[in-house]
Amino acid sequence: MKKGKFIVFEGLDGSGQSTQAQALFSYLKKEKVKVHLTKEPTNSIIGGLIRGQLQGDWKSSPECFQLLCAADRAHHLQKVIIPYVEKGITVISDRYFFSSIAFGSLGINDEKWLEDINRRFLLPDIVFYLDVSPKTCIKRISDNRISFELFEKESKLEVIEKTYKKILKKYKFFEKIDGERKIEEISEEIIKKTLKLK
Ligand code: ADP
Numbered sequence: 001m002k003k004g005k006f007i008v009f010e011g012l013d014g015s016g017q018s019t020q021a022q023a024l025f026s027y028l029k030k031e032k033v034k035v036h037l038t039k040e041p042t043n044s045i046i047g048g049l050i051r052g053q054l055q056g057d058w059k060s061s062p063e064c065f066q067l068l069c070a071a072d073r074a075h076h077l078q079k080v081i082i083p084y085v086e087k088g089i090t091v092i093s094d095r096y097f098f099s100s101i102a103f104g105s106l107g108i109n110d111e112k113w114l115e116d117i118n119r120r121f122l123l124p125d126i127v128f129y130l131d132v133s134p135k136t137c138i139k140r141i142s143d144n145r146i147s148f149e150l151f152e153k154e155s156k157l158e159v160i161e162k163t164y165k166k167i168l169k170k171y172k173f174f175e176k177i178d179g180e181r182k183i184e185e186i187s188e189e190i191i192k193k194t195l196k197l198k
Pocket of ligand 1: 012013144183
């Protein structure tokens with residue numbers, strides 16, 4: 001890979017995005033590819049407001065929540081993603097604006113508005129969508145955590161999954177990855193697809 005790519009991981013909570021983003025990052029680093037791993041919500045002040053709400057510390061309207069996510073993303077692009085990619089460094093982001101559209105579909109019945117507030121943002125070279133059933137996601141989350149976040153209920157994950165399936169058809173850079181396999185098997189497929197990026 002010669003120039004900086006922008007690679008995104010998407011999926012339901014518990015689908016293994018963090019695991020796979022980290023695995024790809026470690027592989028590329030080992031291969032001496034210049035790479036930076038990041039995530040949304042970010043660690044910025046705005047990201048903190050978003051996380052606080054996901055954990056139930058405070059509550060705003062769904063519109064306010066989505067605007068905060070878009071603001072966090074604008075800052076993320078300005079301070080991290082764009083500078084790195086322009087320097088020739090590959091950026092891997094654990095979640096991006098497709099999460100806003102998919103998760104936002106729970107509280108906002110206006111997909112166009114959700115797309116509009118994210119319309120000016122850089123498009124990735126590839127998005128790995130980890131396809132894992134809501135049932136498996138809930139099992140993985142409950143095996144590993146003591147508290148559940150706002151979106152982590154099976155019925156909610158089913159609605160989010162439906163929107164993701166629509167998004168998958170819309171964007172040609174989306175790659176659906178069977179995420180129900182062993183971690184290493186999934187990583188291998190993701191690495192192969194990443195190395196094919198031009
Ligand atoms: P996400 O970032 O999508 O919420 P994580 O990567 O944090 O998901 O994974 C959630 C949990 O599921 C973690 O405990 C992780 O170790 C486990 N996990 C991830 N991928 C797999 C897999 N392919 N098979 C079984 N467990 C997995």
